[in-house]
Amino acid sequence: MSRLTTYLKGRARHMVLARVGGNGIDLSQLDRVPESLSWPLQRNGTDPVERIAELREREPVSRLTSFLGLTVWVVTGDAEAREALADTTSYSNDIRPFMGRRGSTTDGDIGGLGFTDPPDHTRLRRLLTPEFTMRRLERLRPRVAAIIDGQLDEIERLGSAGGTVDLVPTFAFPVPFLVICELLGLPDEDRDTFRELGSARFDVSYGGQGTFGAVSGSRRFLMEATRKQRTNPGDGLIGQIIREHGEEINDFDLAGLADGVFTGGLETSASMLALGTAVLLDHPDDYHRLTTDPAVVDRTVEELLRYLSVVQVSFPRFPKHDVELGGQTVAKGDVIVCQLPGANRDARNGAGLDGFDAGRAPTSHLAFGHGFHRCVGAELARLELRAAFPALARRFPDLAVATDELDYRERSIVYGVESLPVRLRTGAALR
């Protein structure tokens, strides 16, 4: 207890010091996120902790905590979350007033679309969306299939002797990582650095310093990639935007867009692949059915997205004036976050939403958010997941998790597992 008290005192002192004179509160200076703020990121395995359901029953919009003089609200109800996420008149996504000087590498925005308001958001998102149309994504489909096949070959090579293989570094992470490198048009030699920056920035266990350090690191990196492509545009998203809209966007904003795509698409899809595989292996009939019918694949992927809700909270929303939400008055100057796994299990939308049911008629879920900031990469993510899970089930029908306890990530905005050890076969020879 005394260690805890010392720790808390130290934190309180640090938090006070973290205030930046005249510049608002500097979240980037926090080196550990307080428990009262981070508990909604905890889970029991794949489920949100029970407190989330209790809160949703009692108060779907609830005052979570107050720290550094800032009141933080958590929204656990589906209808209330949709209302907040869709309302750009009442809420801002602009985080700059809360960042002090450190979160920004220059005077511009800090990390892409999710932290940007109209009209900048509208202007920048309009540049990005053509890269995610079904027509453009179709061009990626054969590359996605080849990337998946390449990784399955590696898994087969590593596991054919009968030992265990970790699916995180061999499958869940490299598939979306290589897909995003393709999408952005990044050269091979940049890929290792990207890999490291991608993981670090979503891990809130190390607080603001680690997260925001990684943000500015990947941002600098993409700034350099963008500068290079300005003179020699590549085939990917960065080069395409330079060719078609080069006059309308500066390097800083374009690097920010690329950064949002990189970080928004990597850890999220990687977590879906790892956790999704774990859930499927726990439901072997559903796993095997993936090889039978594309309609089954689509439905199963949608249910996995809802059930896992790997993005645990929305980008923060900042009320522009006092707003009534779910019977509460949320004041200007407060912060709202929507807790998506909780909202996606809201009993007001039907029974049994706490469990995974691959046969469930698709429900409208919030795993990709809602409204103006809804995930721009949703269709790419679906394309990857719909290709990867059945390919895995076809290649390794006897796949089995090789541990009793999975190593779930703690308090991470994007939920996931650190590793997923599997065995490729339980008896029969491969293929």
Ligand code: HEM
């Ligand atoms: C299964 C995988 C994914 C999940 C679960 C996911 C989830 C989300 C969620 C919940 C939001 C909205 C947050 C909010 O409104 O506050 C979001 C936004 C975003 N996502 Fe994804 N995402 C995934 C994959 C991707 C991919 C593959 C990309 C790009 C290649 C991507 C890029 C983005 C971007 C750029 C935004 C910000 C959009 C905006 O603010 O206008 N995401 N994502």
